[in-house]
Amino acid sequence: MLEISLPAHPPFSLAEVAESHGWVQLPPFEWHADIGLLSRVERLSSGQVVELRVCEHSDGVQVEVADELLQAEEQEVVDKVDWMLQLDQDLSPFYILTRDEPRLAHLEQAAKGRILRSSILFEDVVKTILTTNVQWSGTIRMVASLVDGLGSRLPDEPSRSAFPRPERIAEADEAALREVGLGYRAPYVLELARSVASGARDLEGLKSTDIPTDELRQRLLTIKGVGDYAAASLLMLLGRYDFVPVDSWARTMVSREWYHGEPVGDAEVQAAFEDWGAWKGLAYWFWDWR
DNA sequence: TTCCAGGGGTAGA
DNA sequence: TCTACCCATGGA
Numbered sequence: 001m002l003e004i005s006l007p008a009h010p011p012f013s014l015a016e017v018a019e020s021h022g023w024v025q026l027p028p029f030e031w032h033a034d035i036g037l038l039s040r041v042e043r044l045s046s047g048q049v050v051e052l053r054v055c056e057h058s059d060g061v062q063v064e065v066a067d068e069l070l071q072a073e074e075q076e077v078v079d080k081v082d083w084m085l086q087l088d089q090d091l092s093p094f095y096i097l098t099r100d101e102p103r104l105a106h107l108e109q110a111a112k113g114r115i116l117r118s119s120i121l122f123e124d125v126v127k128t129i130l131t132t133n134v135q136w137s138g139t140i141r142m143v144a145s146l147v148d149g150l151g152s153r154l155p156d157e158p159s160r161s162a163f164p165r166p167e168r169i170a171e172a173d174e175a176a177l178r179e180v181g182l183g184y185r186a187p188y189v190l191e192l193a194r195s196v197a198s199g200a201r202d203l204e205g206l207k208s209t210d211i212p213t214d215e216l217r218q219r220l221l222t223i224k225g226v227g228d229y230a231a232a233s234l235l236m237l238l239g240r241y242d243f244v245p246v247d248s249w250a251r252t253m254v255s256r257e258w259y260h261g262e263p264v265g266d267a268e269v270q271a272a273f274e275d276w277g278a279w280k281g282l283a284y285w286f287w288d289w290r
Numbered sequence: 291t292t293c294c295a296g297g298g299g300t301a302g303a
Numbered sequence: 304t305c306t307a308c309c310c311a312t313g314g315a
Contacts, residue, residue, distance in 0.1 A: 134313085142312095185311080
């Protein structure tokens with residue numbers, strides 16, 4: 001049994017990160033709210049498949065892994081948990097701004113503001129593509145069958161699997177992915193997996209904070225299946241909050257809040273949060289619509 | 291049965 | 304740049 005303690009930049013709440021959006025409902029994440037346990041099956045680069053069990057602990061989290069790990073594997077676990085939970089995220093400039101906005105003033109006290117993300121960007125891009133033009137229940141179904149069908153299984157609990165590697169998806173053919181239930185999104189996911197597996201596309205490199213946001217957005221938009229909504233969502237996951245991910249929910253809420261229920265377009269939604277500048281997406285995401 | 295979802299690609303103006 | 308049309312699939 002390996003136990004690792006990791007500090008987080010305060011304020012921090014594991015529950016708030018876990019419940020920051022729907023990702024926690026998608027495998028290989030599992031969230032046990034009653035005991036505050038975030039679990040996730042992860043395939044390490046060595047090939048070993050492990051379960052990461054994360055609990056809140058003093059000023060951060062404690063990560064438990066049942067297996068013996070090499071030093072390099074342990075470091076990989078640390079890096080991945082740090083990335084997924086945004087442990088070192090400092091939102092104090094945003095919190096200062098929220099103090100004058102009643103709909104957001106509670107965020108700092110509640111330690112809200114971090115957004116849960118997957119260990120590698122490939123997984124987040126695939127999942128985001130699988131949220132488009134489908135109800136949330138459909139996204140859960142597609143991700144679950146993709147993970148169960150192509151993911152590496154956890155040895156001690158074979159009903160659970162890691163998210164499939166790009167190389168594994170790249171080996172599949174389009175018909176198989178359609179059969180898994182991806183429908184017309186199958187060729188998008190396949191093309192992405194093949195380009196990442198071949199090295200033609202470096203998604204992990206997009207995590208670099210050196211890339212200007214507009215350039216980053218343009219690069220995300222070159223992925224088939226990623227449009228304005230998906231790009232904005234992914235920018236949020238990359239810590240760039242300059243765009244609101246406008247979906248049917250956003251249009252409904254902005255319409256109700258500021259347009260007397262009249263239908264609104266993407267431009268109206270973006271404009272509604274324009275004053276928040278570089279924090280626009282975050283202000284939208286955590287807005288208390290009441 | 292029709293409509294639409296946590297939209298996006300493509301063709302044609 | 305903007306619009307119309309198409310895309311698989313399951314809830315509502």
